[in-house]
Amino acid sequence: MTSRLLYVVILALGSMLLSCNKVNYYPGVATNFAGTKVLGHRGYGAFNPDFQENTFLAANEGMRLLDGVEVDIQISKDGSIWLAHNAELPDCRDIKLKCFSESTDDQIVALDSCLGPEFVFSQLEPIFELLATKYPEDYISLDVKAWAPCGVGSSDILGMMNLVGETVITLARKYGIENRVMVESETATFLQFVQKRSDDIGVYLVSFGDFERAMQLSLESGFTGIAFQYKEKEEISHKEIKLLRRKGLKIQLWTVNDTNQIIEALSIEPDFIQTDKVSYFK
Amino acid sequence: MPLNKTFKLFTVLFCVVCRSLLSTAQETPKNITVGYGIYDGFFLGFESPGINKPILHRLNLGAQSNFKFELFTLSAAYSVSLAPPKRFKPFLKKDIWLINLGASYWFQNDKYYRWHNVAFTPSVEARFQISQTKHLSVLLGPAFNVVLANTRKTTEEVGWPYHVFPNLKLHFSI
Numbered sequence: 001m002t003s004r005l006l007y008v009v010i011l012a013l014g015s016m017l018l019s020c021n022k023v024n025y026y027p028g029v030a031t032n033f034a035g036t037k038v039l040g041h042r043g044y045g046a047f048n049p050d051f052q053e054n055t056f057l058a059a060n061e062g063m064r065l066l067d068g069v070e071v072d073i074q075i076s077k078d079g080s081i082w083l084a085h086n087a088e089l090p091d092c093r094d095i096k097l098k099c100f101s102e103s104t105d106d107q108i109v110a111l112d113s114c115l116g117p118e119f120v121f122s123q124l125e126p127i128f129e130l131l132a133t134k135y136p137e138d139y140i141s142l143d144v145k146a147w148a149p150c151g152v153g154s155s156d157i158l159g160m161m162n163l164v165g166e167t168v169i170t171l172a173r174k175y176g177i178e179n180r181v182m183v184e185s186e187t188a189t190f191l192q193f194v195q196k197r198s199d200d201i202g203v204y205l206v207s208f209g210d211f212e213r214a215m216q217l218s219l220e221s222g223f224t225g226i227a228f229q230y231k232e233k234e235e236i237s238h239k240e241i242k243l244l245r246r247k248g249l250k251i252q253l254w255t256v257n258d259t260n261q262i263i264e265a266l267s268i269e270p271d272f273i274q275t276d277k278v279s280y281f282k
Numbered sequence: 283m284p285l286n287k288t289f290k291l292f293t294v295l296f297c298v299v300c301r302s303l304l305s306t307a308q309e310t311p312k313n314i315t316v317g318y319g320i321y322d323g324f325f326l327g328f329e330s331p332g333i334n335k336p337i338l339h340r341l342n343l344g345a346q347s348n349f350k351f352e353l354f355t356l357s358a359a360y361s362v363s364l365a366p367p368k369r370f371k372p373f374l375k376k377d378i379w380l381i382n383l384g385a386s387y388w389f390q391n392d393k394y395y396r397w398h399n400v401a402f403t404p405s406v407e408a409r410f411q412i413s414q415t416k417h418l419s420v421l422l423g424p425a426f427n428v429v430l431a432n433t434r435k436t437t438e439e440v441g442w443p444y445h446v447f448p449n450l451k452l453h454f455s456i
Contacts, residue, residue: 021353022321022427023390023397025441212434216442239437247440 026219029248037067037272041255045276054083056122068139070274074100075164081124087147101154132175141182165194184227209233218249225250238268319451321386321401321425322357338363352393359386363407380407382421394439397432401425403449416456425449
């Protein structure tokens with residue numbers, strides 16, 4: 001009995017060596033900061049009167065003037081990637097399609113024709129080709145949002161998001177631009193799916209304001225970085241960005257539109273800024 | 283992540299549990315218990331009712347620090363020890379085994395953060411009778427940790443409590 005008690009006491013004393021810190025602190029990782037890159041939000045800026053957002057023409061102009069673009073993407077029933085912020089499709093006369101994932105490419109093209117020249121739907125592949133051939137140093141960030149299913153056929157949202165990931169990877173490899181393509185999403189499982197299948201495509205966790213938690217989740221999952229909503233719910237400074245960088249993460253700030261905010265954002269040295277105010281950089 | 287409604291709700295619930303435990307244990311004998319646990323630190327508390335009853339309630343408050351006092355932890359824990367189901371009795375050679383289910387609120391203040399957490403600690407307990415009134419219990423099991431709130435103190439490090447961590451606890455009851 002005495003020896004048994006002695007073993008127990010020794011075990012307890014030994015466990016004291018483990019017990020002091022139950023918090024996992026992430027190791028530092030050496031990273032390079034190559035300067036802040038400016039991306040045109042939705043191509044050439046949301047609600048810009050010169051170019052419809054999320055179109056080929058907007059992306060071309062954004063890439064011409066800036067360091068790249070950010071666009072929103074959706075997937076059709078045929079598995080093609082289209083540019084659009086919303087998953088739902090507008091009605092036009094007798095064409096009433098519900099959403100991209102329930103519509104074929106031909107139906108989307110027919111809707112495009114019906115809506116006239118003022119409204120255009122663009123596919124992602126021509127933009128990737130543009131990036132590969134005409135803008136060899138630009139970047140593209142693809143915003144992938146989960147959506148409410150508009151029909152039974154598209155109720156497997158996660159499955160369809162993974163299909164988006166697979167298609168993006170296939171296209172990026174086809175044009176040899178994987179290392180200039182980034183995906184951003186609030187859906188961590190989608191980001192993990194892309195991350196497992198491509199070492200070069202950057203995966204960014206979208207955060208609407210909880211910088212601490214976003215940073216911790218990204219470190220835990222091994223993401224490339226976070227896409228942080230700038231000056232909305234939480235302020236961040238150069239110190240936070242330096243800390244994030246010391247841990248091997250990158251940061252995109254969105255959407256930075258006010259002139260003073262652009263100056264301030266540039267001063268804290270994020271890796272990417274998404275802006276609607278393309279004119280500032282002309 | 284500031285202190286939030288979850289933390290305040292947990293505090294209220296913990297006080298309710300303590301109050302109900304104290305009121306039900308008023309007429310039953312109580313033992314003072316001291317000991318050490320990975321999530322509790324060095325603690326002092328009480329347990330009731332007696333060792334032969336099928337259910338044993340424990341309540342303890344604890345604290346610990348590292349040698350430089352850079353890391354300081356406070357805890358408040360409640361647990362219940364139960365006899366294992368009868369079907370397992372033939373497999374247990376000695377009548378010293380219990381199942382312990384517990385929860386521990388622990389606060390940690392270190393160089394970089396202040397943490398408010400709850401650890402759920404299911405354990406296997408082995409109880410050794412030392413004398414008529416004294417016994418020693420050893421508890422071993424995983425601790426499942428949930429962060430209630432945290433406050434960053436410096437921008438030097440990034441961390442998060444382990445979601446699952448081994449938990450060892452010694453109770454000495456008199």
